[in-house]
Amino acid sequence: xxxxxxxxxxxxxxxxxxxxxxxxxxxxxxxxxxxxxxxxxxxxxxxxxxxxxxxxxxxxxxxxxxxxxxxxxxxxxxxxxxxxxxxxxxxxxxxxxxxxxxxxxxxxxxxxxxxxxxxxxxxxxxxxxxxxxxxxxxxxxxxxxxxxxxxxxxxxxxxxxxxxxxxxxxxxxxxxxxxxxxxxxxxxxxxxxxxxxxxxxxxxxxxxxxxxxxxxxxxxxxxxxxxxxxxxxxxxxxxxxxxxxxxxxxxxxxxxxxxxxxxxxxxxxxxxxxxxxxxxxxxxxxxxxxxxxxxxxxxxxxxxxxxxxxxxxxxxxxxxxxxxxxxxxxxxxxxxxxxxxxxxxxxxxxxxxxxxxxxxxxxxxxxxxxxxxxxxxxxxxxxxxxxxxxxxxxxxxxxxxxxxxxxxxxxxxxxxxxxxxxxxxxxxxxxxxxxxxxxxxxxxxxxxxxxxxxxxxxxxxxxxxxxxxxxxxxxxxxxxxxxxxxxxxxxxxxxxxxxxxxxxxxxxxxxxxxxxxxxxxxxxxxxxxxxxxxxxxxxxxxxxxxxxxxxxxxxxxxxxxxxxxxxxxxxxxxxxxxxxxxxxxxxxxxxxxxxxxxxxxxxxxxxxxxxxxxxxxxxxxxx
Amino acid sequence: xxxxxxxxxxxxxxxxxxxxxxxxxxxxxxxxxxxxxxxxxxxxxxxxxxxxxxxxxxxxxxxxxxxxxxxxxxxxxxxxxxxxxxxxxxxxxxxxxxxxxxxxxxxxxxxxxxxxxxxxxxxxxxxxxxxxxxxxxxxxxxxxxxxxxxxxxxxxxxxxxxxxxxxxxxxxxxxxxxxxxxxxxxxxxxxxxxxxxxxxxxxxxxxxxxxxxxxxxxxxxxxxxxxxxxxxxxxxxxxxxxxxxxxxxxxxxxxxxxxxxxxxxxxxxxxxxxxxxxxxxxxxxxxxxxxxxxxxxxxxxxxxxxxxxxxxxxxxxxxxxxxxxxxxxxxxxxxxxxxxxxxxxxxxxxxxxxxxxxxxxxxxxxxx
Numbered sequence: 005x006x007x008x009x010x011x012x013x014x015x016x017x018x019x020x021x022x023x024x025x026x027x028x029x030x031x032x033x034x035x036x037x038x039x040x041x042x043x044x045x046x047x048x049x050x051x052x053x054x055x056x057x058x059x060x061x062x063x064x065x066x067x068x069x070x071x072x073x074x075x076x077x078x079x080x081x082x083x084x085x086x087x088x089x090x091x092x093x094x095x096x097x098x099x100x101x102x103x104x105x106x107x108x109x110x111x112x113x114x115x116x117x118x119x120x121x122x123x124x125x126x127x128x129x130x131x132x133x134x135x136x137x138x139x140x141x142x143x144x145x146x147x148x149x150x151x152x153x154x155x156x157x158x159x160x161x162x163x164x165x166x167x168x169x170x171x172x173x174x175x176x177x178x179x180x181x182x183x184x185x186x187x188x189x190x191x192x193x194x195x196x197x198x199x200x201x202x203x204x205x206x207x208x209x210x211x212x213x214x215x216x217x218x219x220x221x222x223x224x225x226x227x228x229x230x231x232x233x234x235x236x237x238x239x240x241x242x243x244x245x246x247x248x249x250x251x252x253x254x255x256x257x258x259x260x261x262x263x264x265x266x267x268x269x270x271x272x273x274x275x276x277x278x279x280x281x282x283x284x285x286x287x288x289x290x291x292x293x294x295x296x297x298x299x300x301x302x303x304x305x306x307x308x309x310x311x312x313x314x315x316x317x318x319x320x321x322x323x324x325x326x327x328x329x330x331x332x333x334x335x336x337x338x339x340x341x342x343x344x345x346x347x348x349x350x351x352x353x354x355x356x357x358x359x360x361x362x363x364x365x366x367x368x369x370x371x372x373x374x375x376x377x378x379x380x381x382x383x384x385x386x387x388x389x390x391x392x393x394x395x396x397x398x399x400x401x402x403x404x405x406x407x408x409x410x411x412x413x414x415x416x417x418x419x420x421x422x423x424x425x426x427x428x429x430x431x432x433x434x435x436x437x438x439x440x441x442x443x444x445x446x447x448x449x450x451x452x453x454x455x456x457x458x459x460x461x462x463x464x465x466x467x468x469x470x471x472x473x474x475x476x477x478x479x480x481x482x483x484x485x486x487x488x489x490x491x492x493x494x495x496x497x498x499x500x501x502x503x504x505x506x507x508x509x510x511x512x513x514x515x516x517x518x519x520x521x522x523x524x525x526x527x528x529x530x531x532x533x534x535x536x537x538x539x540x541x542x543x544x545x546x547x548x549x550x551x552x553x554x555x556x557x558x559x560x561x562x563x564x565x566x567x568x569x570x571x572x573x574x575x576x577x578x579x580x581x582x583x584x585x586x587x588x589x590x591x592x593x594x595x596x597x598x599x600x601x602x603x604x605x606x607x608x609x610x611x612x613x614x615x616x617x618x619x620x621x622x623x624x625x626x627x
Numbered sequence: 628x629x630x631x632x633x634x635x636x637x638x639x640x641x642x643x644x645x646x647x648x649x650x651x652x653x654x655x656x657x658x659x660x661x662x663x664x665x666x667x668x669x670x671x672x673x674x675x676x677x678x679x680x681x682x683x684x685x686x687x688x689x690x691x692x693x694x695x696x697x698x699x700x701x702x703x704x705x706x707x708x709x710x711x712x713x714x715x716x717x718x719x720x721x722x723x724x725x726x727x728x729x730x731x732x733x734x735x736x737x738x739x740x741x742x743x744x745x746x747x748x749x750x751x752x753x754x755x756x757x758x759x760x761x762x763x764x765x766x767x768x769x770x771x772x773x774x775x776x777x778x779x780x781x782x783x784x785x786x787x788x789x790x791x792x793x794x795x796x797x798x799x800x801x802x803x804x805x806x807x808x809x810x811x812x813x814x815x816x817x818x819x820x821x822x823x824x825x826x827x828x829x830x831x832x833x834x835x836x837x838x839x840x841x842x843x844x845x846x847x848x849x850x851x852x853x854x855x856x857x858x859x860x861x862x863x864x865x866x867x868x869x870x871x872x873x874x875x876x877x878x879x880x881x882x883x884x885x886x887x888x889x890x891x892x893x894x895x896x897x898x899x900x901x902x903x904x905x906x907x908x909x910x911x912x913x914x915x916x917x918x919x920x921x922x923x924x925x926x927x928x929x930x931x932x933x934x935x936x937x938x939x940x941x942x943x944x945x946x947x948x949x950x951x952x953x954x955x956x957x958x959x960x961x962x963x964x965x966x967x968x969x970x971x972x973x974x975x976x977x978x979x980x981x982x983x984x985x986x987x988x989x990x991x992x993x994x995x
Contacts, residue, residue, distance in 0.1 A: 576703045583710040586743070587700060588662055590710075590717035594655020605665035 019155055029536070030126045033075035037183030038191050038490075040080055040126065041065070043119030044177055045196075046487060048084035049203060051175065053426070056227055059206040060085045063196065065185060067213045075184040077131050078213065080123075083176040088139040091147040091167075098124060098137050098177070099151045099160020121153075123179060128153055130182035134163045143173040185213050191490050193218060198481060198488035201436045202428060202523060223439055224432045235374040237420040238384075238411040240458025240528075246408050249372050250362055250396045260302060260321060265313055271299040274313075281312045301359050304352035308344055309333065326357050326398075362397025365390050365407075375418040384414050420460035422453030427462045427525045428486065437466045441519050444470030445567075447559040448521075451552050456544035461526035463545070465552040466519075467560055473517040478502055482539075483523040489537050497541035498522045501549045510557045511564035518560070522549065580610045640788045640814065644723060647768050651720045654761075658713070667701035668709075673760045673902060680901045682946045687909045688896040691760070707744075711754045714743040719758065719769035726790045728770045728810035731755065760902040767860055772810045777861040778831075780805035780838050781822050781849030783868075785815040803838055805852065813860045817871050823847040824989065825868050827911075829855060829880040829889055833969050833980075840981040846989055849874070857893050862906045865893060869908050876908050877992045879985075882916030882926065883966035884938045887956060895947055912995045914988040917952070918959035921967050924984065927974050928965035935966065952995075 025031075029039035045063060052059035061084050068077040089097055098121065124135045140146040150164040185192075189212065196210045200220035205227050210218040236245070269275050272287050272295075279287065288295065288303040295303070306316060308331050319333045322341060332343035346353055363371065366381035376384075385392040388410035390403075399407065427450055434448040448466035455461065473479070482489040482498050493499050502520055512518065530540040539545070588603045654670070661668035673679070674694040683690045700709050718737060722729055729737065735751040738744070745751040755766050766772070783799040789811045796818065799806050806812060826848045828834050834852035837843075843850055849868065853861055868874050878893055880886030890913030896906050921928055931939075939961050942948045948957060960966065972980035 579703050579706050583706045584662070584700065586710050586741075587658065587668065587713045590713040591655045591658040591662065591668075594651055594713075594717050594720055595659040596652055596655070597659060601659050601663035602665075603662040606662070606667055609665075 019158075025122065025126055025129075030122060033182050033184040034187040035491075036126055036130075036181065037065075037078065037080070037185060037188045038195065039119070040123035040179065040181055040183070041082075041192050042195060042487070043123045044080065044082035044179075045199065045208075047120045047177075048082050048086060048175065049199075049206060049486070051086035052084060052206070053227065053230060055087045056230060057086055058222065058225070058227060059203070059208075061206060062209045062211075064211045065183075065192075065213050066211075067185070068180065070213070074186045075182055077133075077180055078183045078185060079178060079180050080127075080183075081176060081178040083174060085172065085174045088141040088173045088175050089137075090141055091139065094137055094139055094147060094149050095151055095160040095162050098135055098149070099153050099162075100158055120177070123181070124151075125153055125155070127179035127181035131180045133180035136176075136178040138176040138178075140170055140173045140175075143171065144169060146170040189214075194490055195488055196220065198483070198490070199486075201440050201481070201521070202433075202483045202486045202488060204428075204432045204436045204439075224435060226432075228426055228429050228432070231426040232423045234421050234424045235372060237455070237458035237460070238369070238373050238376065238414065238417050239455070240420070241408070241411065243404055243408040246404060246411075250368070250399070250404075260305070260316060260319075262317070264298075264302065265317060268299050268302045269313060271295050278314075279312070281306070281310055284312060297359075300355060304356045304359075305331070307350065307352045308346050308356075310344075324356065324360050326361060329353075357395070360397065361395035364393045364395055366392045368396045374421045380416060380418075383416055384410070387414050387416075419453070420455040420458060422460045422462060424527055425453065425460055425462050425525045426486075427464050428523060430464065433464055433466050433521065433523070437468050437519070437521055441468045442472040443468035443519070445560065445563045447556050449552050449555050451548050454544055454548050456530070456542045459526055459528045461524060461529075461545060461548070463548045463552045464523040464525070465549070465556055466521040467553075467556040468521075469512075469516070469518040469560055469563065471517075473519055475517045476515045477518040478507075478516070479519045481519065481521045483521070484529045484531075484536075484539060485525055486523070487536070489539070491537035492533070493538065495532060496538040497546055498524075498539065498549060500541060501546060501553055504550075505553060505557060507557075510561040511568065512560065520553070520556075522552075524549075577610050580607055640816070643768065644726075647723050647762075647764065648720065650762055650764075651716055651723070654716060655720075667699055669697055669699035669701070670761065671695045671697050672757060675756070675760060675902060680898050684946075686904070686907075687894075687947075688904075688907045689898045689901040690904070691902050708754065708757075711738075711743055711745065711751070712757055714738065714741055715751075715754050715758050719771065722770040723768075726770070728772055728789070730772050730774055731766075732774065734771060756899075756902070763902065763904070765859060765863065765900075765903050765905060767810070767813055767863060770810065772813065772860055773858045775807040775809045775860075776854040777808045777858055778805040778834065778852045778854075779808055779812070779849065779864070780834070780851075781820070781843045783820040783822065783849055784818040785812065786818050787811055787815050789814060799849070800843060805834065805838065805850070808851075808858075808861050808864055810860075813864055817867055820849065820872055820874070821847060822849045822874060825849045825851060825865065825874045825876045826985075826989075827851045827853050827857070827865065827876060827878045827893065828969070829853055829878075829886060830969060833879070836977075837981065840978060842981060842985070845981075846985070853889065853893070856889055859900065859903075859906055862893055862896075862908070865911070866905065866908050869910060875992070876911040877914045877989065878911055879915055879969065879988070880913070881966070881968045882918065882921055882971070883931070883968075884935055884942065884957065884960055886916065887913065887953070887960075888938075888942065891947060891953065912992045913952070914992050914995070915984070916967055916969060916971075918956045918963060921963060921965065922959075924972070926967040926971040928963070928967045928971070931960065931964050931966050936961065936964065 030036040041063065045061060048061045049059050061082065064081040066079045068079060100121065127133065127135065134150040134152045137149045137151065138146055145167055147165065147167050149162060152161040152163055154161050193210070193212070196208055196218055197220065200206065200208050204224040205222050207222045208220045212218070272284065272291065274287065285307060305321065309316070318336045320336070322332045322334055324331055329346045329348055330343045331346050332341060335342050346356070362368065365385055366378060369376045369381040369384060370378055382392050388407060390407070430448045430450045434446060437443070437446050437448065446466065446468040448464065451463040453460050453462050480493070480499060480502055482493065482496060489496065507513070507516070524539060524545065530542050530545070532538045532540045584603050584607055588600050592600050658668040672695060673691045674696050675691065679692040679694040680689055681692050698705050698709055700706060715734070718734070731752055732748060734755065735745055735748040738751060755771060758769065759766055779799055781800055784796055785799065786796045787793060792811065822843070824846060826837070826842065826846070828837065828850065831852050831854060834850060837850045842848060851861065851865065857865070865876055869876050878890040880889050890911070893908055894911045894913070895909060900906055916926070920926065939957050943954070943957055948954055969980065972984055
């Protein structure tokens with residue numbers, strides 16, 4: 005028995021990720037270097053976004069020993085001008101897995117700040133070097149830490165800590181990791197390039213290990229409106245989530261021991277003074293809501309027990325039987341179980357039942373979920389065959405499962421709140437497309453918010469044709485929550501939608517020079533893998549992508565047919581210029597004349613006509 | 628007397644040339660004026676689509692109906708063919724003026740020197756037909772001839788009208804291989820002949836045999852090899868022999884449905900040339916080989932192919948095959964489902980056809 009028991013040792017999150025690091029995109033030196041860059045850059049951008057700071061991100065990759073062949077150790081540094089991290093949280097934030105500031109429900113590049121610590125963990129296990137974090141929140145003092153992770157205990161080990169004076173706030177994270185830049189370089193440069201397309205308000209600089217400098221200055225001065233943190237949508241949760249939300253809403257009956265009694269006395273200002281039962285009640289009524297919740301619960305119990313502190317010290321609460329309105333306790337003095345009736349009219353009754361059994365279902369729904377009003381909550385209770393006043397704390401496991409299933413099935417909830425989303429906006433997107441691809445034609449669309457499984461999402465898409473775009477298109481640039489997706493494009497839903505399109509119908513033929521930029525924003529992108537590189541084909545997302553693409557394709561088709569008409573008009577005008585002089589030549593000899601007829605007039609006429617066609621097309625081209 | 632006739636004929640030829648040149652000039656002048664006045668030139672052209680080809684009982688040939696199409700230089704889709712046609716008129720004008728001859732193929736190649744593009748010869752051939760349709764004149768009038776493949780032999784004196792040979796005469800029995808029916812012969816004046824009949828045969832082999840057997844002398848005839856379907860120059864010549872010299876024309880073909888149609892085209896023209904009137908010899912007579920001859924002369928036969936049979940049914944729908952021997956023979960072909968070649972007579976000896984069959988047929992033709 006004992007040997008089996010040993011196998012069930014709990015492992016720390018650090019250990020778990022240590023043994024499963026390939027899940028998070030740290031499978032080999034090439035991919036790991038790329039993933040580490042991504043995680044640190046995205047953390048920097050997220051930090052700036054949250055505080056509404058125009059980001060200046062500086063990415064530096066340096067080989068420890070440039071002469072060594074790849075794979076080899078690299079020092080990867082990412083500096084930002086963000087808010088920095090308070091020095092007392094730095095060790096925890098960079099030395100613990102699953103410690104993060106991003107647990108709220110809103111759109112961000114990363115979910116839990118997990119990726120950055122994974123990168124640090126990977127760096128430590130490949131080079132055994134600490135992460136160097138320099139942080140300043142006030143722009144005056146900078147804290148510099150060298151931190152190692154205690155993998156087994158999931159705790160930071162501070163190797164060094166010093167402070168110095170500086171002139172601006174921000175965070176700099178530097179890790180030393182095994183990587184392969186000769187293989188990962190293309191992807192990293194693509195990543196930086198594409199990130200600057202989807203983050204046009206950021207200036208991103210990249211110094212690569214070969215001495216190359218890539219600078220992408222911001223070309224938009226406004227940060228898109230930041231997302232707000234919101235409560236979950238009923239469609240977006242499962243049983244486990246409900247259970248946790250109920251626990252939050254239920255307050256356990258405090259264990260009334262000496263310490264607790266001491267605390268209550270202190271809260272009532274009776275540390276050194278004894279009062280009778282009625283005196284205590286009087287004092288409590290006066291203090292009312294100013295008292296902490298725990299204390300209020302004890303007072304409520306006392307009100308039914310009709311006991312002062314001395315008596316309270318000699319009992320233990322056994323049960324609060326709400327249906328029978330009985331409160332039972334064990335009396336140490338008499339060594340027996342006793343019970344008292346609870347008066348449902350009493351002001352303390354509600355408070356106590358609330359505490360024990362949680363909120364009524366309707367209150368739970370309106371208070372804990374987004375966009376659920378009392379009417380909807382009652383309707384839902386009917387639908388799920390729960391009494392509206394049913395207290396969530398009294399639900400059995402079976403009832404919880406039924407509640408969870410019913411929440412999924414009930415269709416009268418309002419669509420998820422999209423204020424937690426932060427799309428880039430059509431205007432900056434189009435500006436970026438024009439700047440990056442310099443096309444003859446471009447169009448963008450931002451679809452209205454939609455939702456899958458309770459998670460809101462917005463599709464933004466752009467299309468560009470001609471100009472400096474290479475042929476062989478469509479070239480698809482995929483983004484999710486302002487992150488470029490570079491790997492595994494074959495199995496991505498965006499690719500699927502683009503490939504399904506019948507481009508011939510939109511007058512796009514052969515190997516056209518055109519580009520599609522797709523941006524999916526959501527509180528949860530349904531990635532197919534933990535590596536976050538390809539989006540799964542949820543029908544709702546696929547549908548929105550299709551609609552966006554169709555709309556843009558129709559615009560492209562209109563442009564193409566105008567372009568075709570202009571070309572035709574030009575061709576026609578060329579035809580006249582070629583053939584009319586020949587006709588003139590032949591008929592001159594036929595008619596026995598010496599001088600050719602003056603055919604210039606009709607040539608001018610056709611030239612004017614073809615110009616007209618071209619001009620008519622122009623306004624559409626500029627749209 | 629010979630000379631005066633020749634002069635008269637020569638005058639006629641000059642007249643014809645003048646007509647052609649005037650017609651071309653007037654067309655050219657109209658287009659010149661249009662261009663000079665800032666108008667897109669255009670002209671109408673008789674439609675040659677199947678729906679516009681009708682059979683004229685009076686003329687006993689196919690003619691074009693009244694439908695016509697407008698061709699305009701303003702229509703960019705027609706600009707190219709408009710230019711091609713203008714060039715052709717221009718080139719025909721030169722040919723006619725300078726009395727030079729050209730062939731269909733030669734026209735196709737000549738176009739390249741003027742940067743006028745034709746996709747292939749069939750495109751240029753088609754434009755030539757357009758010119759014929761507009762002017763109602765055969766291409767030979769514009770000095771454009773098909774490649775030569777048919778020939779003539781017999782006692783016939785001609786006088787050339789082509790440059791360099793004007794006034795020169797020739798007797799067409801001087802050379803035992805016969806004479807190719809080319810531009811110079813087609814445009815020559817037919818002076819006189821001792822012949823009393825024209826025998827047109829479908830095949831070169833039989834043509835040579837007839838010369839060897841001196842059919843020209845034995846039957847006082849002019850022998851013509853049509854080389855399969857008779858080219859238009861040959862049909863023009865046949866018509867002139869009939870009209871100008873008053874000679875009856877008989878036709879000998881293979882004993883099959885195609886042979887029957889070769890005879891019909893000489894007699895009443897083809898749908899392809901419905902825009903032209905001067906190409907038929909309505910009095911020409913098909914004398915064999917008939918389907919009934921196959922049984923009568925017990926000729927060796929081969930079975931008809933499926934396309935032969937289909938052709939029979941097609942021709943039966945043609946009004947010209949609606950009665951007389953034309954319908955009767957087609958019906959017999961369809962009954963027999965067998966056909967015979969002219970050479971089939973060789974089974975009974977090489978001269979069987981000239982000794983026995985031909986005399987009978989010439990006799991028969993008088994009563995047809």
